[in-house]
Amino acid sequence: MSIQRRGFLASGAALGLAPLARPALAQGAPLKIGMITTLSGPGSYLGQDIRDAFLLAVEMEGGKLGGAPVQVMVEDDALRPGQGKQIADRFLKNERIKLLTGIVFSNVLGAVAPDVLDAGGIYVSPNASPSNLAGKECHKNFWSIAWQNDSLHESAGQLATNLGQKKMFILAPNYQAGRDAITGFKRLYKGQIAGEVYTRLDQTDYAAEMAQIRAAAPDGVYQFHPGGLGIAFVRQYIQAGLLANVPMTLASPSMDSTTLAAVGDAAVGVNVTSHWNSDFDNAASKRFVAAFQQKYGRLPTYYAQQGFDTALAIAAALKGTGGKVDDTEAFYRAMKPASFESTRGKFRFGTNNHPVQDWFALKVENVGGRPALVTKDRVLTDHGDAYASQCRF
C-alpha cells in the first residue's frame, strides 16, 4: 500500500487558463501561482471549492490578479502530506514558482509550509492555519486568509457559553487541526466538559462514539469533522436519535452548505459559528455569491469564500508590487495593509499575518421550505488569535 499516487494536473486549471493564454504572451510570461489542494478522496469537494473560487476570481479580472497576468497550476495532494511535499518540491525547483496556496488540511500544510518558506517562497493559506505557524514558528512569508485554526473553535466555545450549555461533549479527529479544535473550544468555553474523544481521520463509522455520547448525557455536543467526515458524523448522530435530545454547536467546517444538503431538514436548529455566510449583506459578498452560483450552479461554501478572498488578497499585493513576487520584502509591505474588499466585510492582518475579524452565530432554519444557514448575532468582535504574542519575525 506504500505506492504513492502520482499527482495530476486538474483539468479545471487548464479550463481557467485557456482565455488568458494569448494576451499573456504579449506581456511576457505570466506569473505562475502554485496551488496544492485536496481533489481526491473524502474531503475532495473542499479543495474543489477553493480551486473553483480562486479561478473564478482570476477569471473575473480577465486572467489577471492585481493587473498582473497569472497562470494557476493546480495539483492534487490526495490528503497525503508526502504527496503534497513532492508537489511543492517540483513547483519550487522545476517550475520556479515562488507563490503557493491552496492546501485544505493542516497535516499536509505541516509538511509543505517549511519547504516553501525555507526556499524563500511565499505561502498564502486559504484554509489550514495550525497553531505553530501563528506563534513561535510564524514567518513573514506565511499568510493566513481564512482564520487561525483555533479561532473557529473559540467562537463555537463562546457561542456554547452564550447559549448556556453547561456540560458539553467534544469530539475531533486525532491530527493537528483536531487537537487545535479541542484546545480552541476549551479556551472560551466556560462550562464543564462531559467527555473528550479523539476520532481517527480515516474513520467513517461513529457508532462507538454515539454510544459514548448517549451514556455521558451532556447538554450539548461540539464536534469538528470537516468534509465527508462531518456528513457521516451528523447523519449517524441523527440516525442514533441524538439530535432531538442533545443539540449540536458547531464551527463552520462541520456544517457547510454541502453538509447541510446531505443532512436535510433534521439539521434545523443546529447552531454554527462562522466568519462568513452566503447571506452576508455586503456588495463584495453578494457579487461573489452571484458569480459563483452562475458559473458553477451551486451555493459557495466557506471554503469557496476563503479561496476567493485568498485570490483577492494576492491581487491586492500584486497590485502594490507591480506583479512581482521576487522581492518578498516588497510583497510583505504590499500584502500587510490587506487593501482588498473582503467578502466578509471587515478584515485586517494581525502582527503574525493572521486575520483579525468578527465571528458570527449562524442557525440552521427553514427558509422557503429548505434548510439554510441564517446569520444571527456577532459572537466575537475583532478577534485575532492566542498565538500572535509569541510571534517575532
Add this chain to the structure above:
Amino acid sequence: MALLLEQLLNGVQLGVMLFLLAAGLTLVFGIMGVINLAHGSLYMVGAYAAAVTASATGSAILSLLAGLVAAAAVGMALEYVVLRRLYARDHLDQVLATFGLILFFNQGMVLLFGRQPLFVDVPEALQGFVRVLPGIDYPVYRLVIIAIGLMVAFGLYWLIQRTRIGMLVRAGATHREMVRALGVDVRLLYTLVFGLGALLAGLAGLMAGPILSVQPGMGEQILITTFVVVVIGGIGSVRGALFGAVLVGVVDTMLRAYVPGLLREVMAGSEADALGAGLASMGVYLLMALVLLVKPRGLFPAHA
C-alpha cells in the same frame, strides 16, 4: 453494562460489513491467487449505483437490485478484461494493475458524479429504533445489516460446502492444478467467483451508503482493514473471513470506546485521550501481528 452490550453490537455490525468485503477478497486471492486492490472500487460502484437509483426512483428495492447488479456486472467485466491477464503474472504486476484500476474508478466517479458526496436516506421501513434489551435502543437499520451479514455468511457456507460450484471453489483453492487437469472450465469458474466477490462488495457498499457518505475514494478507507481481516482469518478461507471480520470489528470498536477511558484513570485527561486514540487505531494491526505470531497462516488457513 447496557453500554457495553451496545458497543458489542456496534462491533459486530462493523465486523459484518468487513466480512462482506473480506469474503470476496479472500476467495479471489485464495482461488485465483490475485491480490485485488480494486476490491474497494467495487464497493464504491455498488454504493453509487444504489444511491443514484434511490434518488431517481425513490425505491429501496430497486436501489438494492441496482447496487447488486452493477457491482457484479462491473466485477465480471473487470475479470474478463483485466484480471484474466494477470493470473500468470507475479504479485507486483497484479498490485500495479489493480492499483491503476483504483485510480481509474475514483476518477471515473468524479467525472460521472462530481466530487460532492451523494446522499441516501435509510429506507422508511428501516428507520427508528428497537429495544433489544432493557435500556438499549438500537437503530433498526444497523440490526438489519447484522442480520443480512449473518444470512450471507450462512448462504456462503451452504454454497461452498453443499453445492457443486462450492465443491469446485474448494477444490480450486486447495488443488488448483488438479481441477484444471480434470477439465473443469476454470475460466468460467474464475469469472463467477469474481462476480460473487464483487456482488458481496457491492452489497456492503449499498448498505453503507445511508450510514456513510457516498463519495469517490470511499473504498480505500475500508480496504486496508479488510486486508487485515483476510490475513487474520487465513487467506482463502471464508470461515476465517467471518471470524476475522467480527474479531476485528469488535476489537476495534471496544478499543476506541474504552482505551481512552481506562488511560484517563492513570494519566492526565488530554494526554490519555491522544494516546488512547493512537493506541486504538493501532489495535487491529497489533491484533494481526499477534495472530500471525501464534498462527502464521491465519486462524483458519485454507491451504492447510
